[in-house]
Amino acid sequence: MKHITDFTIVCRKQLGDHYFALTLRHPSQLPPIAAGQFVEVEVKGNRDVMLRRPISIHDVDPEENTLTLLIQIVGKGTRQLAQLQEGDRLNLIYPLGHGFAIEGQRPLLVGGGAGIAPLLHLAKCYHAKGIRPTILLGGRTKELIPVREAFEPYGQLLIATEDGSLGEKGMVTQHSQFAAPYDHICTCGPTPMMKAVGRYAVENGIGCEVSLENMMACGIGACLCCVTDTDEGHKCVCKEGPVFDALRLKKWMGLE
Amino acid sequence: MAKLETKIHNITLKNPVMTASGTFGYGEEFADFIDLSRLGGIIVKGTTGERRQGNPYPRMAETPMGMLNAVGLQNVGVGTFCKEVYPRIKGIQTNILVNVSGSSIEEYCSVAEQIDELENIPGIELNISCPNVKKGGMGFGTNPDMAAQVVEAVRRVYHKTLIVKLTPNVTSVVEIAKAVEGAGADSVSLINTLLGMAIDVERQQPYLSTITGGLSGPCVKPVAVRMVWQVAHAVQIPVVGLGGIASAADALEFLMAGAKAVEVGTANFVDPTVTVKIVEGLEDYCLRHKVEDINDIIGII
């Protein structure tokens, strides 16, 4: 069941120049939310922004009835959202899409840029099952890897930066631990990164889930704007995804 | 309470608010948010003879107060619609109409014939904005003779209410409206999307894979109201108005311009409950303005 609700912002944190996090309280009991599901956020106050913006659910606190969004400022909508203050209201449609399956005994979670957002809730879901995932986060510089400390309690944290300002120097796929014997990989981030990770997993017979970030208009499967190529033709990322089994995305990854 | 009931040919609408094809899925997508039985009608996704994949991604771009789309009629095809989708939605307590599309007169007729068999579908909306592949891709809806031909052909095989949806991408929409009226249409609806284009100057590329696409949303409303007003004064059959409606006041503009009913499209993406808010807004307006029957304000301009 999907909902549309006004949440109240109970915490706003600026994380460097490019990111901020909003913790939002639901007026009553929050429904169950799977890791990888997302919300459609209403953006008010900018006449050039009409459509909602899809944002992953970064963290969930069922006791406090709060969820947290981690947002990268990339354009007019996210810049407008960055103006929000504690106490403001924010209208969300949620929870949307299908999340990760929480599979494998030795999982690797690979994130880059704003794609690290869903991985925190995901790491917590693995942790709750008694599994400690390896979490590999990448960015051009360390400033582009926000909230890395938040991951530490839930798994083994590895970092790769292109300029070497933190962790190993290079892309996530070049990290010395990337090719360790994992039995499942989950990835979310820039498209070239997800394609590289997905191709590696498929070629090595490792189960892999990829979380796509296609442009969306409705987020609920009504407009058919957000499609990706799959083994069964065009599928809506908002409804059938955003998380897909990499085997379904071979064409998208350039393997067919 | 004011009477909101209106009529489009043989179809009685409990209120004038319907949903626009391609923006409301098969209705089911909105069932979590609103009581679908509160709507005057639901016009489902454009349906063609065979299943279609539509255009490549990216096929959407936001523009000021609107959006461009190039979905390109992705749909399951009429066979699957009748077998799988129809049984799921036929019980929804409102008028369910099917938007019928095609690339040839034969395809339009074949889809219309199959929909004619479905008991709980009281009418179709014929989308004549599609290119005719047999005539070099020229739009059926941009030429009065071609528009009349396709409507005449469908009229012969389809026996329930036939609404013809007009494209605004013509010099004289009145001329096309008169042509389809003459060919046997029971009603016309307008407007479909306006042909548009947007360029990402940073990447020096168009936003859409198809370069051009259909513009919709609040930015098209003044054009749509003007066209509805012109057509409502030129034809005898009922007119359904749409294009940029996002509030009861927007809907009232179309009603006053002469539309017997309206359709809400892009606004559903911004607020999935907007249709019910518009119904409530119409009730409220009638109360404030002491309008006893919504038909009393239709076409007053």
Ligand SMILES: Cc1cc2nc3c(=O)[nH]c(=O)nc-3n(C[C@H](O)[C@H](O)[C@H](O)COP(=O)(O)OP(=O)(O)OC[C@H]3O[C@@H](n4cnc5c(N)ncnc54)[C@H](O)[C@@H]3O)c2cc1C
């Ligand atoms: C399922 C899903 C989950 C997402 N989760 C998050 C998240 O947790 N945190 C986060 O910061 N972002 C997330 N995104 C991306 C986010 O939706 C976009 O960054 C946002 O919509 C951009 O809006 P804007 O108005 O700021 O940018 P615009 O002004 O619309 O565009 C600015 C630039 O950003 C690019 N852009 C716009 N939309 C997207 C998009 N959907 N994906 C990639 N690039 C885009 C445009 O091409 C343009 O170059 C997610 C997207 C999806 C589909």
Ligand SMILES: Cc1cc2nc3c(=O)[nH]c(=O)nc-3n(C[C@H](O)[C@H](O)[C@H](O)COP(=O)(O)O)c2cc1C
């Ligand atoms: C994503 C999208 C898909 C559409 N698909 C169809 C379609 O299949 N058939 C059709 O006749 N019109 C289609 N339309 C046009 C709408 O039904 C409507 O005519 C147009 O969007 C103007 O109304 P609006 O401004 O309220 O959206 C589509 C519009 C959008 C935005």
Ligand code: FES
């Ligand atoms: S965004 Fe509308 S169908 Fe996915």
